[in-house]
Amino acid sequence: MTEPGRITSTDVASAAGVSRATVSYVLNDTPGQKIPETTRQRVREAATRLGYSPSSAARTLRRGRSDLVLYLLPDLPIGPTVGDLLGHLTTGLAQHGLTLVVHPASRDAESMIELARAIRPAAVLTFTAVDEPTRDRLRGFGDPAVLSLLPGDPGNSRETVLSQGNTGRLQVQHLADTGHQQLGYAWPDDPRVLPFARPRLAGVQQACRDLGLDPPSVQEVPLDVAAAVTAIRAWRAATPAITGVCCYNDETAMALIAAATHLGLRIPDDLAIIGVDDNPAAALTVPPLTTIRTDTRIFAELCIAILLAQLNRQPPPRILDSTAVRLIIRQSA
Amino acid sequence: MTEPGRITSTDVASAAGVSRATVSYVLNDTPGQKIPETTRQRVREAATRLGYSPSSAARTLRRGRSDLVLYLLPDLPIGPTVGDLLGHLTTGLAQHGLTLVVHPASRDAESMIELARAIRPAAVLTFTAVDEPTRDRLRGFGDPAVLSLLPGDPGNSRETVLSQGNTGRLQVQHLADTGHQQLGYAWPDDPRVLPFARPRLAGVQQACRDLGLDPPSVQEVPLDVAAAVTAIRAWRAATPAITGVCCYNDETAMALIAAATHLGLRIPDDLAIIGVDDNPAAALTVPPLTTIRTDTRIFAELCIAILLAQLNRQPPPRILDSTAVRLIIRQSA
DNA sequence: CTGTTAGCGCGTTCAC
């Protein structure tokens, strides 16, 4: 007779011998309500015994805001880093009663706006920056917290989480530490990863300036051995020759390793190569790849801390992302 | 005055000069309602002009079921295949007005049940099988469609999507085609991937039986070159020696390639190696890796078709997953 | 003090 899953606050109320209002007050610890501990006990006991959990639909309807966090999935291959980030975000948000919903980040903002309108997310998480007009319209839909992971236009760089600057700095620093003066940058050919590639290159360029090195010689390196051979030839033909290369990511680095092997070059003696990501494959190349790892767990926690602060209208925690990024020294550089 | 995003069916109704009921009937194309085309036009025009989209909270409350699809993220490293699948599922579901929500698949079913209770998903998508009791309890919460991607216990194998059997078959077939009679299987050491590894190995074993080959010699191959060296030594010491190895995935295969290189073995002449996944890195190993690719787009579409059929209480489309799996011949086997 | 009543939020659907 009692349909399973149909336990509402009414059921809890009658089981505890109180009204639905009281149930709500107790379960939400509403401040300013003087309800004796004995009653609270009874209500809570009844709630757990019956397995009550409030309907998020009804709650959302009333509150004007859901417990969902909208995560706009960029249109690019999801590597292990982004994948792990997703996993940790999901787990971390769940601990705060928030649920991650994934949606494709389409070109036009419309479909995102419409979804936000429909589900009234507590927060919106994106990789690419959200422009002001869109942000404004979002405010109408429960005023979600908005967090962009990657920096947008330089200058408009509010609190950005994945600065990527440290990544480049660590790459350059390590190459400089191991005696390289002339650096190359292996740029990806997939236009979809531009939002990641641009700030990474910028970080490398900045680090070169800071260390007094020449700016890096940028070559496009598609994920294909023949093309990588061409890039390496160009670097080695330069005067002075490039001896160390910062790669956009580990896959780009692997293309370079394969090409260098083809050319009979020795890594790192003839050419030092350093990647980004610490892809599981990076430990298994020949030679194993030196790379930069982002600790996605720390990173996810940082994102969540920022979101929660915004939701509670508190100042954002001023934590640097440098703790989350670290050099993994293997043998390619 | 008109708060943005606060357009409700009441607004549309008054703009079109009709009642909210009519708005609902028109916008949902409710069958059995005789509403003249002119009125319908007016309602639709008003809706688009005002930018109306219904509140999913209210709709869920009324319908007892939301437009969310719960996706239980298994606790394992998210490789490119699972990542791409996620992307395609998201996009494909969005085209049907469904939204993917991601939740960690925790050990106990409780937290999942509770979430389902709260959000009333239209469907639940899991990798590992859902047991009968859990399935039963779910029925109470709007009776979501349930789809398990991986097979559970053999025997209880209802409609399973990612059978993995074809994967193993393709691996064995190719090795047999290229003259290998004694096969090895490189088994992963990460217990979290067991749900994938078990059916893949089962597929390999079945294929060996079908082709009259000896059962594969299984060696555990951690993602570490030293350990992979040990495995290769064991295979080569066997009589008759193993000449071709099916790997759990591309990373396992890469460990083997690195180990073989260390041992001075030639691939594929001394040892043929075949992976699974077609990880972007697979094309960049030396030699490039022969592997099995799953077309995640086709696969996602298949999942969605099955879900939609279940939602409409129609028989599931009987499509084989073989179309989605394909051999990529490079040079390692 | 302790707790209740009543109405809102918004789309859906039955009965007229």
Add this chain to the structure above:
DNA sequence: GTGAACGCGCTAACAG
């Protein structure tokens, strides 16, 4: 074509 009730939790106003 419409009025009205419903689904469920929240909370301002109010009573014992």
